[in-house]
């Protein structure tokens with residue numbers, strides 16, 4: 100049975116959404132990011148990414164981490180794809196071509212979408228989107244997103260989902276990377292098919308339930 104380390108207010112949402120969709124039994128250890136704690140080294144600090152107990156599992160000091168038997172994985176998208184292949188049925192790739200496509204979408208999400216989105220979501224969360232510096236940061240992120248989102252928009256103009264004609268792990272991985280860009284509404288108008296697809300993914304009961312639990316976690 101897999102164990103996922105990481106609070107829901109982290110990239111642990113990626114594997115946890117997949118596991119919820121798959122209906123797989125798993126165990127969840129809500130390790131919190133050290134930077135969110137006043138003193139992560141205090142004796143009574145909750146389990147966090149600097150806790151010695153967690154560092155033994157992942158010296159990278161980041162969540163999520165998955166442990167499943169002898170296998171330890173420390174990248175959210177690798178974990179999510181691995182879980183889909185192992186436990187996801189047709190949420191996972193069904194043949195070699197679908198596996199290649201799932202790997203492509205994982206790398207696309209992680210390399211082209213995730214980090215510009217982080218700039219966007221933190222700028223909005225910090226209330227800086229309307230400041231000159233914040234607006235410049237968002238403009239740079241939007242620029243970095245323009246080619247990947249044009250590629251996604253083209254795909255989603257003729258397809259309901261990323262692989263085949265069904266919701267798969269590829270949708271979870273890319274949707275979760277794209278969620279960080281969602282606060283910037285001009286992107287919704289510029290890429291309507293993409294944001295309609297994102298809304299479809301996010302309307303799924305497993306996502307709605309996961310986000311309710313995420314939002315109930317300490318901010």
Ligand SMILES: N[C@@H](CCC(=O)N[C@@H](CS)C(=O)NCC(=O)O)C(=O)O
Pocket residue numbers: 108109110111132133134148149160161162163173174175176
């Ligand atoms: N590329 C990694 C990024 C992992 C990462 O940066 N995780 C953040 C939370 S989303 C973290 O644990 N930071 C720990 C810290 O800063 O203490 C992945 O996708 O798993």
